[in-house]
Amino acid sequence: MSFRIYNTLTREVDEFKPLAGNQVGIYTCGPTVYDYAHIGNYRTFVFQDILRRFLEYRGYELRQVMNLTDVDDNTIRNSTAAGLSLREYTQKFIREFEVDCELLNLEKPEVRIRATDHIDDMVKLVQVLLDKGYAYSADGSVYFRVGAFKDYGKLANLDLSGIRAGARVDTDKYDKTDVRDFVLWKAAKPDEPFWEAPFGPGRPGWHIECSVMAMKYLGPSFDIHSGGADLIFPHHENEIAQSEAATGKPFVRYWLHAEHLIVNGEKMSKSLGNFYTLRDLIGEGFRPTAIRYLLAAVPFRKPLNFTFDGLHQAQHSIERLRNFRYRLTKEKFPAGENPALQVRAESARQAFEAGLDDNLNTAEALAAVFDSVRDGNTAMDRGEFRDGDRGAFLDTLTRWDRIFAVLEDTDHAKLVEYGFIKPSAATVPDSMPDASKDAVAAKLGNGSPAEAGADSLTDEAIERQIAERDAARRRSDYARSDQIRDHLLKAGVLLEDTKAGTRWKRK
Numbered sequence: 001m002s003f004r005i006y007n008t009l010t011r012e013v014d015e016f017k018p019l020a021g022n023q024v025g026i027y028t029c030g031p032t033v034y035d036y037a038h039i040g041n042y043r044t045f046v047f048q049d050i051l052r053r054f055l056e057y058r059g060y061e062l063r064q065v066m067n068l069t070d071v072d073d074n075t076i077r078n079s080t081a082a083g084l085s086l087r088e089y090t091q092k093f094i095r096e097f098e099v100d101c102e103l104l105n106l107e108k109p110e111v112r113i114r115a116t117d118h119i120d121d122m123v124k125l126v127q128v129l130l131d132k133g134y135a136y137s138a139d140g141s142v143y144f145r146v147g148a149f150k151d152y153g154k155l156a157n158l159d160l161s162g163i164r165a166g167a168r169v170d171t172d173k174y175d176k177t178d179v180r181d182f183v184l185w186k187a188a189k190p191d192e193p194f195w196e197a198p199f200g201p202g203r204p205g206w207h208i209e210c211s212v213m214a215m216k217y218l219g220p221s222f223d224i225h226s227g228g229a230d231l232i233f234p235h236h237e238n239e240i241a242q243s244e245a246a247t248g249k250p251f252v253r254y255w256l257h258a259e260h261l262i263v264n265g266e267k268m269s270k271s272l273g274n275f276y277t278l279r280d281l282i283g284e285g286f287r288p289t290a291i292r293y294l295l296a297a298v299p300f301r302k303p304l305n306f307t308f309d310g311l312h313q314a315q316h317s318i319e320r321l322r323n324f325r326y327r328l329t330k331e332k333f334p335a336g337e338n339p340a341l342q343v344r345a346e347s348a349r350q351a352f353e354a355g356l357d358d359n360l361n362t363a364e365a366l367a368a369v370f371d372s373v374r375d376g377n378t379a380m381d382r383g384e385f386r387d388g389d390r391g392a393f394l395d396t397l398t399r400w401d402r403i404f405a406v407l408e409d410t411d412h413a414k415l416v417e418y419g420f421i422k423p424s425a426a427t428v429p430d431s432m433p434d435a436s437k438d439a440v441a442a443k444l445g446n447g448s449p450a451e452a453g454a455d456s457l458t459d460e461a462i463e464r465q466i467a468e469r470d471a472a473r474r475r476s477d478y479a480r481s482d483q484i485r486d487h488l489l490k491a492g493v494l495l496e497d498t499k500a501g502t503r504w505k506r507k
């Protein structure tokens with residue numbers, strides 16, 4: 001079966017065929033780096049990562065380009081307020097964005113670039129549009145003449161009958177149905193950064209940035225352009241107009257848009273107090289892999305209702321998968337094989353692949369793998385599972401995780417690496433203080449104190465204490481064994497003694 005995906009341009013689920021063999025060019029609108037990105041942004045970025053990973057899984061070679069919008073009204077306003085140059089100010093939020101991407105296991109695009117490193121290319125494209133009569137200058141700015149591009153509105157499916165010739169808009173964002181000539185180059189304003197151009201000093205409009213960077217790295221025509229649904233109009237409509245007017249070639253073949261995210265059934269907004277960045281959620285004690293899982297679990301064309309309940313469920317779901325894999329790798333089973341079970345594992349693989357082939361239906365892909373986990377666990381509990389059946393189930397899980405990327409428990413190590421958690425190698429001292437002082441000192445990224453918890457103990461420290469407890473149990477020193485278990489419990493680490501050995505997890 002082949003990969004099919006909903007294309008906003010055709011309004012149909014189209015079979016995916018790249019322009020050139022198995023090479024796929026993808027452009028994704030990146031963040032505007034004036035503040036931390038919020039989880040609504042990350043819904044789109046996680047969708048793009050699932051798309052990317054599935055295309056790689058299917059054997060395509062990717063070239064994904066992501067821009068960083070580092071010049072616009074917001075970046076200029078905030079950098080001025082902070083007394084920093086645009087570059088210094090945006091560098092901080094580029095770094096924070098990179099950290100968030102690492103935490104969420106988002107693969108790095110092949111090309112990630114700043115808009116302000118491409119001003120010369122933008123000036124050139126604006127000049128081409130001026131030369132071809134698709135643009136005009138007014139009051140030092142340059143505008144795209146919407147009426148001159150006959151295909152305008154084809155992506156957003158706009159009715160242009162009410163278009164007012166010559167009406168102009170200077171801002172990057174405007175009303176959904178208000179079609180007006182949009183700005184390509186904004187005349188320089190006092191105290192704002194500007195660049196020289198033949199048509200006067202100024203700075204690029206937001207839309208032209210993406211046309212220029214997309215075509216520079218992917219050519220005039222390429223396979224996939226994606227973003228949030230709120231970018232369809234005007235941003236992506238305008239990208240098409242600028243690019244196709246300049247080159248005379250079709251710009252993008254598949255336009256993919258992720259639906260919006262709501263929080264507890266309401267639109268996310270600062271005034272409602274339900275506006276979350278990734279680090280807000282980490283501060284609430286949620287794991288990045290659980291956040292990734294929840295953002296990936298809803299198919300991209302459905303609105304996603306983001307709740308703390310959903311995050312707790314996501315953590316449990318991940319735990320269930322990890323427990324199953326633990327059993328698969330550690331539990332002892334009778335020798336031999338159970339062919340029916342291997343067929344079961346193989347059919348789960350086919351089902352999750354079929355789900356993703358079908359318009360990236362992540363919900364179906366999740367259901368397929370959880371069905372096989374249930375059946376595998378049942379077979380183990382009934383004594384029907386055989387030593388030779390491990391491989392088939394492990395193979396399905398591992399393949400599935402190449403796309404979903406939540407099986408490895410890397411949260412703690414990453415949170416330590418990026419300074420959200422203070423590391424400690426504390427062992428259980430014989431004198432046994434109440435709780436590790438280091439644990440109390442642990443701070444989360446937003447400055448709120450963490451509970452004295454597992455986050456202060458490194459994986460290695462926990463493993464070492466478990467080994468010591470095992471040794472104590474072997475010499476029948478149950479007092480010491482219980483002491484270590486209690487201490488770990490206070491530090492937020494739960495121990496579970498199984499036939500396959502002692503398993504631990506963080507509360």
Ligand SMILES: [Zn+2]
Nearest residue numbers: 029030210235
């Ligand atoms: Zn863009």
